[in-house]
Amino acid sequence: MSSIPVGTGTGVGSMPGLDPLRAAEISVGECELAFLPELPARGLGADMVGRAAALLVDMPMDYAASGYRLSARQSVMGRRSRDFLSADLDAFEEAWERTGLRGTDRTVKVQACGPFTLAASVELTNGHKILHDRGAWTDLVESLAEGLRVHAGQVEKRTGATVVVQIDEPMISRVIEGSVTPLTRFNIINPIPEQVLAEQFDNFMTVVDRPVILHDCSANVPWNLLARTRFTGVSVDLAQIRTADLDGIGQLLDEGRDVIIGAIPGTAPDPLPAAEQVAAACAELTDRIGLPRTVLAEHVVISPACGLARADEEWAKTALTLCSTAAQGLLADPTAV
Numbered sequence: 001m002s003s004i005p006v007g008t009g010t011g012v013g014s015m016p017g018l019d020p021l022r023a024a025e026i027s028v029g030e031c032e033l034a035f036l037p038e039l040p041a042r043g044l045g046a047d048m049v050g051r052a053a054a055l056l057v058d059m060p061m062d063y064a065a066s067g068y069r070l071s072a073r074q075s076v077m078g079r080r081s082r083d084f085l086s087a088d089l090d091a092f093e094e095a096w097e098r099t100g101l102r103g104t105d106r107t108v109k110v111q112a113c114g115p116f117t118l119a120a121s122v123e124l125t126n127g128h129k130i131l132h133d134r135g136a137w138t139d140l141v142e143s144l145a146e147g148l149r150v151h152a153g154q155v156e157k158r159t160g161a162t163v164v165v166q167i168d169e170p171m172i173s174r175v176i177e178g179s180v181t182p183l184t185r186f187n188i189i190n191p192i193p194e195q196v197l198a199e200q201f202d203n204f205m206t207v208v209d210r211p212v213i214l215h216d217c218s219a220n221v222p223w224n225l226l227a228r229t230r231f232t233g234v235s236v237d238l239a240q241i242r243t244a245d246l247d248g249i250g251q252l253l254d255e256g257r258d259v260i261i262g263a264i265p266g267t268a269p270d271p272l273p274a275a276e277q278v279a280a281a282c283a284e285l286t287d288r289i290g291l292p293r294t295v296l297a298e299h300v301v302i303s304p305a306c307g308l309a310r311a312d313e314e315w316a317k318t319a320l321t322l323c324s325t326a327a328q329g330l331l332a333d334p335t336a337v
Contacts, residue, residue: 003163003232004258005107007297007331009288009323010034011287012215012235012262013111013166014040014048014307016316020091025260026313029093030320030329035166036092036155040309048113048120048168053081054145055112059140061122069123085151093158101159108161114169114214115141115204116197120180120189121171122125125261128183131175131192141200145207159194166235172197173220173335198228205230217262217306220321221246233258236303238281245286250289253299253331261285262305264322268315278326280337293334302327 010033015023023037040047044052049068053061053075061068062075071078089144096102113121119130119137152163174180178191195255205212212233216222226234226248232250238261241249249259262280282302286293302323308316329337 004109004213004301005033006008006258006301007298007327009036009320009325009327010260010301011035012217012303012307013168013321013322014038014303014309016041016313018042020088021318022103022313024088024092024095024302025098025322026317028092028099028101030317032324033107033109034096035111036088038088038111038307038309039084040307043254044082045077045320046084049118050077050081051085052118052122052144054076054085054141055151056123056140057146057150059143064123067123067129068121069127069314070125071138074126081178083273089154089158096159096161101161103160106159106161107163107164108159108178109213110148110152110155110220111166111168112144113217114167114172115144115200116175118144119169120175128187129189132178132182132187132189138200141204142207145204148208149210152208157295164211164213164232166215167214170218171214172214172216172222172225173218176222176225176263194222194225194228197225200314201225201229201231206246208238213258213259213260221245221248223251227251231257233260233299235260235262235303239305241285246289249285250291252276253286253289253291253295256299258299258301260301260303262303263326264290264302264304264319265302266306266308266319267311270320273322275322275325275329276337278322279329282326283329283334283337293330296334298331300330304331317321323337 013039062069062071064075117230215235
């Protein structure tokens with residue numbers, strides 16, 4: 001049985017605007033698999049990397065001229081990040097309660113920057129990326145895992161829902177390749193072997209103690225790494241899927257894992273797609289893989305291709321409605337499109 005509610009729509013995480021309550025209302029109202037929104041338009045501490053400052057345990061973060069970096073003590077930026085997350089949790093709980101969803105056996109998705117994209121994005125106090133120092137990134141993996149375990153528990157307590165965790169790893173292929181930009185060209189950041197990453201991710205998931213989805217909307221999804229790990233599923237951008245990716249997706253589906261298909265643009269296209277077109281595009285993917293369309297009802301969720309931060313509110317709401325409507329159609333009869 002799937003670990004997440006399939007045949008549903010959801011969002012990747014980011015939403016437009018500055019109002020956490022309005023974003024939560026849209027997420028809860030339009031998505032069977034509601035998600036805790038992120039609002040990066042609020043600025044420093046609200047983007048994917050800065051939000052991690054509110055989740056890391058005993059690893060304070062600050063902001064310098066060159067970007068986010070670890071700090072010896074708590075910072076104004078760190079407090080700002082925690083305040084944003086607290087406001088988001090309050091707003092989501094209010095929207096959840098208003099809709100009467102407490103006690104309804106629903107599932108909520110929370111998102112966070114993945115540990116290796118975080119390690120490739122945040123500096124140590126000496127200016128090197130965390131990824132440059134194995135001891136530092138090992139500590140980071142442990143810290144984020146513990147922070148997400150606590151965060152997921154808070155969401156469960158506030159909503160009465162089951163929580164699944166999505167980690168965003170858009171830089172994971174660069175970590176594997178060893179192509180993360182170092183402090184200087186003389187300070188090479190070595191690639192991390194897939195086997196080491198797989199062990200780290202599995203340890204990470206053991207601590208988080210909830211189903212974990214890997215989100216990577218790049219054109220270089222690490223299928224070999226996914227095959228080595230026990231991620232519940234993967235979230236990908238349908239437009240980035242090439243013939244070389246089909247075996248990787250097919251293997252995950254054969255193993256009974258779930259795929260969140262990013263089938264809706266992050267900003268409003270012209271013309272706007274119909275739900276039937278979205279469903280047909282997802283069905284075409286399973287046809288290309290050579291799997292029966294029943295997997296669409298058993299292991300597929302539909303989402304926007306990536307976050308909705310650059311959309312306006314109208315498109316954000318419309319996009320999530322399209323995801324849910326298309327998913328419901330595939331759940332009812334995946335052979336009809």
